[in-house]
């Protein structure tokens with residue numbers, strides 16, 4: 001895990017090394033100054049005094065303070081550069097990785113969890129990293145240096161620390177181990193909160209349509225409350241940290257005063273030395289406190305680091321073979337005993353032994369009840385998922401042997417849950433073809449019957465589409481998505497229920513256009529309305545992942561019970577006015 005994350009430091013290695021080095025220098029200055037102070041008081045101020053010595057040492061101390069400040073500042077700057085750089089690299093690495101993910105990979109992480117990983121988890125790691133390269137160096141070093149210096153000043157008094165440090169260490173250890181569990185639980189709840197907020201905001205229209213606001217508010221408050229309760233419990237323990245530490249400091253100070261005072265009276269110690277011992281007490285105990293603070297931070301961010309590495313280590317389940325085929329010859333599709341399952345395990349197949357030939361240029365309709373695996377069947381063609389058994393050939397070549405980009409450029413698919421992106425109509429159309437001219441776009445929009453409404457927009461192809469395409473209607477969005485798919489000039493065009501929100505007359509017009517203007521493209525049309533596929537060369541009837549009928553409308557109507565039933569119910573339902 002550490003290796004994976006450290007590899008993202010990349011070009012910020014220099015800053016990552018400089019920050020702790022400069023910190024060492026600062027600590028040196030910080031611990032040397034009290035030492036010099038002791039001799040200033042001892043030699044310069046006691047007895048008959050030595051003003052020259054005071055000035056000289058004063059200047060040295062001033063220079064050291066300025067140096068300490070400079071070291072501290074540059075260390076801080078380097079740490080900030082290194083940690084923000086690490087965060088940037090981590091985010092880029094995560095984002096790039098997610099772009100490589102196949103549908104199967106994406107199924108494994110929810111998208112809101114991916115968002116949390118890319119945002120707050122990265123920030124957690126960033127903060128901790130900054131802390132590690134500065135404080136993790138500062139705290140232990142400060143303690144060691146201060147201990148050495150105090151032993152040098154007065155070994156007998158310094159023995160006090162040998163007793164005090166372990167006592168405090170035990171107390172702090174107790175606090176941390178108790179707090180740890182609370183923080184872990186708190187982060188899990190915060191995850192829940194994120195998921196909840198994201199789901200709510202993405203689907204705010206549905207929430208409103210169902211008047212579920214108060215339910216959603218209740219749910220949110222419950223999670224908020226849980227987080228607050230856990231945080232309160234954790235803080236109740238954490239607040240002990242400061243008072244316990246101050247108690248130890250005060251006890252040591254009192255002991256120092258008592259014992260040190262006695263030494264001073266008998267001339268065993270000078271006032272300056274005693275004074276500096278107080279400073280070291282503070283430094284040593286402060287560093288212990290810092291260590292405990294770092295531990296808490298570390299514990300909190302380990303969970304985040306784990307979640308980041310999980311994404312970084314996930315292997316994309318689909319990859320190009322060596323020397324892949326880069327040209328799709330034609331739009332012929334051949335399913336040879338294909339089975340498919342989303343999950344591993346027995347009897348999880350959602351497609352069973354599919355054996356089909358679709359010739360190049362044919363129009364094929366697919367019908368079947370909800371959940372009969374229509375979408376699953378066609379998703380295999382552009383290799384959005386890999387077949388579990390059997391082989392699927394496009395243009396005579398197994399899809400696994402193609403270069404994925406080449407395959408997907410030739411197989412254009414309008415997904416059932418299609419989306420258009422924020423931008424203009426033209427920018428959305430250019431997803432299909434980067435270099436598309438207005439003329440190309442016009443042809444595609446004409447063919448998908450989208451020109452009919454796009455031409456009415458004042459700014460035409462530069463009409464702005466809002467995020468999620470909220471400012472076009474469902475049927476308009478579907479037509480834009482078909483146009484976008486057409487712009488790829490594909491050899492195979494797949495429409496997964498893509499005209500469900502389009503009126504039947506327009507639906508028929510679109511199909512008529514396909515027949516006349518893209519006769520060589522293989523067209524696969526999934527539809528709930530039989531009228532959408534009636535005139536196809538072939539119709540496939542799916543039921544529970546099996547092909548239970550194959551033929552033209554007339555053949556199926558005669559021989560296939562399922563097909564006849566659905567058709568009759570639709571015609572009788574008066575749903576067939578355009579057929």
Ligand SMILES: Nc1ncnc2c1ncn2[C@@H]1O[C@H](COP(=O)(O)OP(=O)(O)OP(=O)(O)O)[C@@H](O)[C@H]1O
Pocket residue numbers: 107342343350368369370371372373374375376377416
């Ligand atoms: N990403 C997925 N992970 C796991 N199971 C899935 C996934 N997508 C679909 N399924 C399951 O596979 C089966 C077939 O689903 P599919 O979406 O292919 O049906 P469909 O025929 O397209 O239905 P509809 O007409 O409602 O679009 C269903 O039982 C569904 O629960």
Ligand SMILES: [Mg+2]
Pocket residue numbers: 374375376416496
């Ligand atoms: Mg479907």
